[in-house]
Amino acid sequence: MTFLPELLAPVGNREKLETAIRYGADAVYLGGPIMNLRAKSAAFDWDALCDGIAYAHQHDVSAYMCLNALPREQDLKKVDEALEHISGMDDASRPDALIIADPGVLAKTRKLLPDMPIHLSTQANTANSSSAAFWQDFGVSRVNLARELDLQAIMNIRRALPDLELEVFCHGAMCMAVSGRCVMSAHMNNRSANLGLCTHPCRFDYQVKAIAIEEKTRPGTLAWEVYEEDGYSSILAAEDLCLIKFLPWFMENGVHAIKIEGRMKSGGYLAQVVDSYATGLRALKAGTFRADDHLGELLNTASRPLTSGFFLPEGKRVTYPAAEVQHPIVGRILAQTGDESWQVAVRTRFDCSKPLCILVPGLERPVMASTEYSFENPQGERRDTVHSGTTLTLRASHPALSEGLFLREAAE
Known part of the structure; x- marks a missing residue:
């Protein structure tokens, strides 16, 4: 089959x-x-x-x-x-x-x-x-x-x-629980994961002193170890x-x-x-x-x-392991507003001196150099930095641009 x-x-x-x-x-x-x-x-x-x-x-x-x-x-x-x-x-x-x-x-x-x-x-x-x-x-x-x-x-x-x-x-x-049937959220926050109300306490950060567990029949091999970051650890994630x-x-x-x-x-x-x-x-x-x-x-x-x-x-x-350097999503193209202009919902702070990548379906990732695009606010003023939560105009003529596509910081 x-x-x-x-x-x-x-x-x-x-x-x-x-x-x-x-x-x-x-x-x-x-x-x-x-x-x-x-x-x-x-x-x-x-x-x-x-x-x-x-x-x-x-x-x-x-x-x-x-x-x-x-x-x-x-x-x-x-x-x-x-x-x-x-x-x-x-x-x-x-x-x-x-x-x-x-x-x-x-x-x-x-x-x-x-x-x-x-x-x-x-x-x-x-x-x-x-x-x-x-x-x-x-x-x-x-x-x-x-x-x-x-x-x-x-x-x-x-x-x-x-x-x-x-x-x-x-x-x-x-999930840490068998097939997602967890009761931690209900126990800690009175919100049952099994009713769609999970608060994800397994992702919370917990303060620990030190934990390193060795199982009796496996001397010299750690079965469980907790690492701290900034004084807290995600011990259940x-x-x-x-x-x-x-x-x-x-x-x-x-x-x-x-x-x-x-x-x-x-x-x-x-x-x-x-x-x-x-x-x-x-x-x-x-x-x-x-x-x-x-x-x-x-x-x-x-x-x-x-x-x-x-x-x-x-x-x-x-x-x-997670990538050492990740390139964040900059925004989503909402609509074409002119021959070379696009309305973009910005999702993260972005320095416009950096190259910008277009996420084209099919894992195509064309890149626009900083000289090939610009962002403008509603007053038509060019922005050197864009901020999450704003809606701006993207000026660019790249043929891959299209409504509904996402833009991402490109690797330099």
Whole structure:
């Protein structure tokens, strides 16, 4: 069973939706205002959700809606409310599938929306073929497998259930808890991660004196060590997943979809990551794929080391340190306002004496020297430095410039 997997990208707002599609996603996943796991800062209201799904369909991109929170008894009315909204959507704005984790939500969906495809969330922690078959018997057409599985376990499930679609996370943040079922946020801040309210205490900085642990049967080998930075340490923060090197394996072993984590990440982050994987998949199809051609772009986005996580058997791991020098996203082109003028939303402080890189889909990265562009404020005054949060006019004639593309500081 060999085929190119679908590239599934996270979208937390309209800009990210347009970005994911522009940079090559085959499908997107997004959440409405109720019962999705990014409820506070990466959710669409109902009107925006319908418009977003319709926009995806206009571009031949599938849209999957997250209904993957784990509801308590008092939350069941919210589930019913969400399903009622979905049942009223027309074909153009109706999601192509619902992403669900809770069996009660699945049962309600099967009753109210019997024809709606169901994708099982990673929150369900599906780690073996019997569990996957159980969900398939209850109408699930695709299972997002537990992130704790290695490639051999994934292969075994594929062989046992050849007619079930499998989805695997390929990139993004990993959780210290099993399949994301964490209670730290609820314990520390009374906000449950399983209801979409995670405050990410695993990323907090904690003050420690010194920790270096040696396991009894492995003398001389440290099993766990904490390092301090400015007096504090992120002792619970996992490294980020990166499986770009293993795209050929996904194609050769019948994985239907590879999924990028990050509905709360920025649009600039999404552009670079989606472009890397989408371009990698096209190169794989053409027989020209080389992981190193795409890895540098991913390292530029990384705030933590990238790793293969649990993917390799026998505890083996490939780790890539974050880039020593990263080139930040400068802004996003909002619209063309003249023959050689563009409206740009600035995302970071930038010295305009530096070269500017255009992020063109296909991992094309043309560079404009400082003499080939300028930024102006609304009064037409040239700016030597631009600042985050401002909207300015870019004067440039480069043929690669286009609405919706991101600009990045170029390597000098």
